[in-house]
Amino acid sequence: MSGQSHIPAAFDxxxxxxxxxxxxxxxxxxxxxxxxxxxxxxxxxxELGLPFSxxxxxxxxxxxxxxxxxxxxxxxxxxxxxxSELDVDTPLVCMTYYNLIYRYGDEEGPEPFVERAAxxxxxxxxxxxxxAEEAGPLREACDEHGRDLVxxxxxxTGEERxxxxxxxxxxxxYIQARLGVTGARASVSDRTSESxxxxxxxxxxxxxxVGFGISSFEQARDVIAAGADGVIVGSxxxxxxxxxxxxxxxxxxxxxxxxxxxxELKEGALAGTETEASQAD
Amino acid sequence: MSEQQxxxxxxxxxxxxxxYVPEALMPAIEELTDAYERYVLxxxxxxxxxxxxxxxxxxxxxxxxxxADQLSERYGVEVYLKREDLLHGGAHKLNNALGQxxxxxxxxxxxxxxxxxxxxxxxxTAMAAAHLDMPCEIYMGRRDINRQRPNVFRMRINGAEVNPxxxxxxxxxxxxNETMRDWATTVETTHYVIGSIVGPHPFxxxxxxFHRPISAETKRQSIDAFGRLPDAxxxxxxxxxxxxxxxxxxxxxxxxxxxxxxxxxxxxxxxVDLYAVEAGGSSLAVDEERGxxxxxxxxxxxxxxxxxGARTKVLQDADGQIMESHxxxxxxxxxxxxxxxxxxxDEGRVDxxxxxxxxxxxxFHRLSQAEGIIPALETAHALxxxxxxxxxxxxxxxxxxxxxxxxxxxxxxxxxETATRDLPNAPEMGVFEGEGGLR
Ligand SMILES: Cc1ncc(COP(=O)(O)O)c(C=O)c1O
Numbered sequence: 001m002s003g004q005s006h007i008p009a010a011f012d013x014x015x016x017x018x019x020x021x022x023x024x025x026x027x028x029x030x031x032x033x034x035x036x037x038x039x040x041x042x043x044x045x046x047e048l049g050l051p052f053s054x055x056x057x058x059x060x061x062x063x064x065x066x067x068x069x070x071x072x073x074x075x076x077x078x079x080x081x082x083x084s085e086l087d088v089d090t091p092l093v094c095m096t097y098y099n100l101i102y103r104y105g106d107e108e109g110p111e112p113f114v115e116r117a118a119x120x121x122x123x124x125x126x127x128x129x130x131x132a133e134e135a136g137p138l139r140e141a142c143d144e145h146g147r148d149l150v151x152x153x154x155x156x157t158g159e160e161r162x163x164x165x166x167x168x169x170x171x172x173x174y175i176q177a178r179l180g181v182t183g184a185r186a187s188v189s190d191r192t193s194e195s196x197x198x199x200x201x202x203x204x205x206x207x208x209x210v211g212f213g214i215s216s217f218e219q220a221r222d223v224i225a226a227g228a229d230g231v232i233v234g235s236x237x238x239x240x241x242x243x244x245x246x247x248x249x250x251x252x253x254x255x256x257x258x259x260x261x262x263x264e265l266k267e268g269a270l271a272g273t274e275t276e277a278s279q280a281d
Numbered sequence: 282m283s284e285q286q287x288x289x290x291x292x293x294x295x296x297x298x299x300x301y302v303p304e305a306l307m308p309a310i311e312e313l314t315d316a317y318e319r320y321v322l323x324x325x326x327x328x329x330x331x332x333x334x335x336x337x338x339x340x341x342x343x344x345x346x347x348x349a350d351q352l353s354e355r356y357g358v359e360v361y362l363k364r365e366d367l368l369h370g371g372a373h374k375l376n377n378a379l380g381q382x383x384x385x386x387x388x389x390x391x392x393x394x395x396x397x398x399x400x401x402x403x404x405x406t407a408m409a410a411a412h413l414d415m416p417c418e419i420y421m422g423r424r425d426i427n428r429q430r431p432n433v434f435r436m437r438i439n440g441a442e443v444n445p446x447x448x449x450x451x452x453x454x455x456x457x458n459e460t461m462r463d464w465a466t467t468v469e470t471t472h473y474v475i476g477s478i479v480g481p482h483p484f485x486x487x488x489x490x491f492h493r494p495i496s497a498e499t500k501r502q503s504i505d506a507f508g509r510l511p512d513a514x515x516x517x518x519x520x521x522x523x524x525x526x527x528x529x530x531x532x533x534x535x536x537x538x539x540x541x542x543x544x545x546x547x548x549x550x551x552x553v554d555l556y557a558v559e560a561g562g563s564s565l566a567v568d569e570e571r572g573x574x575x576x577x578x579x580x581x582x583x584x585x586x587x588x589x590g591a592r593t594k595v596l597q598d599a600d601g602q603i604m605e606s607h608x609x610x611x612x613x614x615x616x617x618x619x620x621x622x623x624x625x626x627d628e629g630r631v632d633x634x635x636x637x638x639x640x641x642x643x644x645f646h647r648l649s650q651a652e653g654i655i656p657a658l659e660t661a662h663a664l665x666x667x668x669x670x671x672x673x674x675x676x677x678x679x680x681x682x683x684x685x686x687x688x689x690x691x692x693x694x695x696x697x698e699t700a701t702r703d704l705p706n707a708p709e710m711g712v713f714e715g716e717g718g719l720r
Binding site for chain 1: 299300301302303304305306307308309448449454458461462465466467468469572585586587588589590592595597599600601602603
């Protein structure tokens with residue numbers, strides 16, 4: 001037994017800022033600094049991508065991050081080293097695809113991966129190609145090791161499936177703001193508030209974090225104002241990493257930029273609470 | 282066959298199969314499963330009647346089963362060819378493309394997307410979509426676009442958009458990823474016509490069922506031609522659709538309503554040996570360091586994993602990263618295989634074998650010269666398997682080879698690949714060298 005997930009604490013109180021980065025993008029050393037910069041920016045929980053060769057749920061930005069990380073030598077073993085070397089207190093969620101989880105260890109199945117991840121300090125998992133239908137074995141392994149399994153709720157998810165996802169999940173629910181794949185967008189879809197409301201109706205007390213397309217102070221504010229408990233931001237941050245890589249910018253400068261955007265997003269989330277309060281009658 | 286199996290069960294074939302896709306797609310997959318059960322398995326609204334009629338009038342079914350006289354003499358066995366190359370579009374792929382586009386229409390979907398490797402599935406889908414008056418977009422890896430220009434043009438003239446996929450190695454695997462991304466964005470109005478017996482349930486069962494006519498006809502035509510079922514059936518396996526198309530009625534007869542009773546009564550399916558011939562590429566060895574398999578032999582050398590929505594046999598490294606595959610034929614160039622076929626191999630019902638690029642090219646020239654049939658490079662793998670036998674009579678007295686497609690699409694590749702090799706049976710290649718060298 002390796003203790004319990006720290007994710008619930010991340011959503012205790014103020015709205016949470018949940019950034020995503022692909023571990024090892026563009027290389028191991030720089031990536032460590034980037035993740036640590038996000039904690040300084042006020043991250044409450046970090047989604048740390050374990051790169052998989054077929055990232056079917058990702059748009060171009062994160063696809064390219066995954067390619068860079070894999071070319072930079074990221075492997076499952078290096079990922080675990082990365083996690084243990086990271087100097088952060090923020091809860092960590094491993095974001096990856098099922099094949100890597102399934103294949104790890106001597107026997108097939110998710111348990112060895114979860115055991116190892118828990119030992120290294122991973123608090124939970126989000127696995128975009130694992131719908132409720134196939135998530136049973138991973139859920140069991142998470143229960144055994146005191147970890148969370150975060151499910152993604154899509155705009156297309158109907159009432160019946162929603163209940164199934166709520167029953168399956170722990171830690172938080174990842175509310176996908178719009179259809180499609182990851183990637184920063186100019187505006188947040190109307191379907192977000194609709195999804196938030198539908199989740200609320202299930203009576204769950206799981207925190208609701210919204211992701212897919214959030215990139216600015218305003219969007220973070222609006223999402224929280226619409227009733228979310230947290231904002232998940234990936235592509236907008238990965239864009240900064242990509243630009244730094246392409247322009248050969250010093251790692252410290254890129255880290256500083258990440259920290260700056262991170263603060264802005266966290267402030268946006270905080271501002272959302274005030275808007276929400278002032279909107280409440 | 283139990284009712285549960287007939288219905289495609291829960292989409293599991295032994296350990297294989299399942300539905301490993303993003304949540305956003307799951308409602309569409311549930312809707313498709315429902316439509317598959319109602320229209321295909323229960324013939325609701327006469328769907329299967331319309332499908333069979335269109336296969337006949339638009340597709341040109343039944344395709345012939347003909348004796349290959351020169352090959353029969355060469356191998357000392359009776360070789361019969363199931364001529365899917367004569368199906369409209371030039372490959373078996375139309376069975377499935379027409380079935381799925383028609384199903385999409387019955388479901389009220391407005392738009393079709395598909396991936397393609399050799400371009401043969403893309404062509405078939407573009408044709409079926411045009412025939413049924415539906416807009417269609419095809420994703421194709423950049424490398425495959427360069428290998429298969431005639432098919433790209435065919436898709437375009439049939440009115441489909443062709444979107445090049447630049448990421449990765451630019452082959453079928455990347456094209457599937459990209460089509461899934463499109464589908465995840467447009468799932469409410471769009472149907473994804475997957476091109477083989479791969480992907481999440483119900484695709485593997487449904488695609489198999491649309492290709493079942495190959496098998497039903499083969500049974501009936503075998504009885505007509507030589508009075509009994511063949512001893513062996515040989516087909517090439519990329520994803521495995523032409524394989525399961527011609528195997529299915531030998532694995533379980535009468536899988537669909539309206540199947541010709543003669544094909545059921547033929548019985549004795551277990552006596553028919555089934556061979557799935559994979560692309561051995563340039564070698565069966567694997568470069569773990571670079572994550573490259575110089576072959577596409579996932580049945581022979583792959584391990585259990587999850588790829589593109591199903592648990593199946595895949596080419597992967599020790600971590601579970603999917604490998605880049607290789608084959609001279611772009612239609613076989615894929616790191617996975619259909620879950621049902623993987624299970625049939627595990628159960629020992631189907632033999633997985635493989636032949637290399639050189640053997641396939643030789644077979645390409647051999648069939649062209651011996652029988653006047655230019656086969657697809659994919660099909661050439663199945664034919665090469667006959668040659669690989671020291672004693673082909675071990676296969677039995679009557680052998681049926683599924684000629685999954687014709688080779689017109691491959692002529693450019695064949696010129697290029699032939700020129701780089703020392704093939705004993707190639708024509709004089711010098712004549713193809715224009716002023717700027719080859720091509
Ligand atoms: C002529 C032909 N045969 C075979 C294949 C391989 O596909 P499958 O294994 O699904 O039959 C292809 C794929 O494009 C093809 O074009």
